[in-house]
Structures are given as structure tokens and as C-alpha cells.
Amino acid sequence: MMRESIQLPIIDLTSPHPISTARAIRQACVDVGFFYLINHGVDEKLFKKVLEQSKKFFSLPLEDKMKLVRRNHRGYTPLYAEKLDTSSTTQGDSKESFYIGSLEGKSVVSNLNQWPEEGIRLISLIALALDLDKDFFHKAGACDSPNGFLRLLHYPGELQLSEQVVYGASAHSDYGMLTLLATDGVGGLQVCREKFNRPQIWEDVRHLSGAFIVNIGDMMERWTNCLFRSTLHRVMPTGQERYSMAFFLDPNPDCVVECLKSCCSDSSPPRFPPIRAGEYLEERLKVTYVS
Ligand SMILES: O=C(O)CCC(=O)C(=O)O
Numbered sequence: 001m002m003r004e005s006i007q008l009p010i011i012d013l014t015s016p017h018p019i020s021t022a023r024a025i026r027q028a029c030v031d032v033g034f035f036y037l038i039n040h041g042v043d044e045k046l047f048k049k050v051l052e053q054s055k056k057f058f059s060l061p062l063e064d065k066m067k068l069v070r071r072n073h074r075g076y077t078p079l080y081a082e083k084l085d086t087s088s089t090t091q092g093d094s095k096e097s098f099y100i101g102s103l104e105g106k107s108v109v110s111n112l113n114q115w116p117e118e119g120i121r122l123i124s125l126i127a128l129a130l131d132l133d134k135d136f137f138h139k140a141g142a143c144d145s146p147n148g149f150l151r152l153l154h155y156p157g158e159l160q161l162s163e164q165v166v167y168g169a170s171a172h173s174d175y176g177m178l179t180l181l182a183t184d185g186v187g188g189l190q191v192c193r194e195k196f197n198r199p200q201i202w203e204d205v206r207h208l209s210g211a212f213i214v215n216i217g218d219m220m221e222r223w224t225n226c227l228f229r230s231t232l233h234r235v236m237p238t239g240q241e242r243y244s245m246a247f248f249l250d251p252n253p254d255c256v257v258e259c260l261k262s263c264c265s266d267s268s269p270p271r272f273p274p275i276r277a278g279e280y281l282e283e284r285l286k287v288t289y290v291s
């Protein structure tokens, strides 16, 4: 289908007006489930350093990278080993990745770095955006040792000579609360706002220098009974090598994610049963690996 660029809303984390920021976040989450986050406080130098280390790691021989192959959702996943669109019959995605996170039983709060900290600030604004107390998600247990992990991604960029498109990342929505994404500026990311419409319309997400691309995940969609959208997205092959990093902020594994009272009524009952965040995430992750 035709490709157009989407104009995503821009949210400034340094804005001194939390109520109007929350209102803008609400609009963004209801309309698209994606927005740019500027003045987020994560140092540009830190981002460049991580990118450099990521390039260094992915340029190692496969044999060396395989020594760190993924265990318990931490470590290296080689090319084509993961397929984010679990409904498709195509081969795995043309990307390799490296998952970084706290070790089992260790809290990310005890060693908070800049990304989770900004994510937690955003969660408070999201609570305000839902007309909830700003500590709502904290009180619900979601932010008490949240499950956060950073995924370094490398898309090699060689176009495949095949009948079918080999996606960098095939169509999917993210599983958790929030995702903060930074890229090296190479395009390819697209969103589909109406996942049930046929044909699906995919729109390019343009790079905005210095901004994170933030999106709502499925658990937040469940909490809000689909008021906030967990939007389908993918990475198209462009023929250009691409690096990105996604920080996934997920609730504490014991946190129960259930429809918020303000998001359901007699005429709009809860669409999803309550789930425990840890079990839900485990289930979703399990089915994305090709073998
Ligand atoms: O690399 C990107 O731009 C997007 C990655 C992504 O959507 C994901 O890892 O969930």
C-alpha cells in the first residue's frame, strides 16, 4: 500500500505544565499510540556511546556472539531467529539483537539508569492523562521493581532476492507498558493505525533528531480497555544498514493488569480478563522465536 509519513505529536518532558503535558499525552495515546519525546534528559553522549558499543558488538564474528546467546530473555539473538509477526508464514526477521536487563531476582530500581528513570516519569504523566492519581501505577505495583530491558538492534540492510518481503521487524505491537525507541536516523519504521482495516495502510515514522519515539504496549492497552492504543508497527527493509535501541518498560511481574474502572461501563465492559504481567510477557515472548 502507498507509503505516507505520519505527523506524530511531540511531547516535551521539560514542560512546566504537567496537566497540559498529560492532556497532550492522552490525545497522542488515544489517536495513534505513538509520540516523539523531546528533552527527555537522556544524555546524547550516552546514546552515542551505546550506539558505538552496539556497532562494535554486532561486528564480532558470529561464533563470538553465539557465546552470549539468549538465556532467560537476556543476551544475543541471531539473524532470522525471531519473528515478531507470529501470524505470518514468512521466514524470521532480518535483524540481530542483544537484550540487556537486570538479572533474575534483581531489581532495576536498585541500579536505575537514565532510561528507566525517564520511563517512570512518563508513567506518572500517563496516570495523569487517564485522570488517575499520578502514583496510580506505582500503587498498582507496576513500578515497584519494574521489569525493564534494553534491546540493541542491528538490521544488516542487505536486500534479499526473494519473492516475499523479508522484514527487518515484521508487524507487531509491543507487549508491555511503554517502549522508548532511539534509532541511528536510518528510516524503515512504519505504523499501521487501523490494524483491522484491509488493505492495511502503513505510514512512515520519520526520524526526529534527539527525540525518543515512545509507544504504548499491549498491557497499557488492556489496562485502558483499548482507549490507549498499542499500535501495530514494523521495520521495512530499505537496503541500508540500521541500528536502533528499544527500551521496554514493563510492570513488575506480579502486577495484575486489569481494566481500569474509568475505562469501562455497562455499555463498554472490559474486553480482556485480568492477567499477571510476568506470565503474560513470558507467553508473548515465547511465541516470537522461530525455533
Ligand atoms: O528498530 C525499530 O525501529 C523498532 C524495533 C521494534 O519495534 C521492537 O523491537 O519492538
Ligand SMILES: [Fe+2]
Residues within 6 Å of the ligand: 172, 173, 174, 233
Ligand atoms: Fe516494537
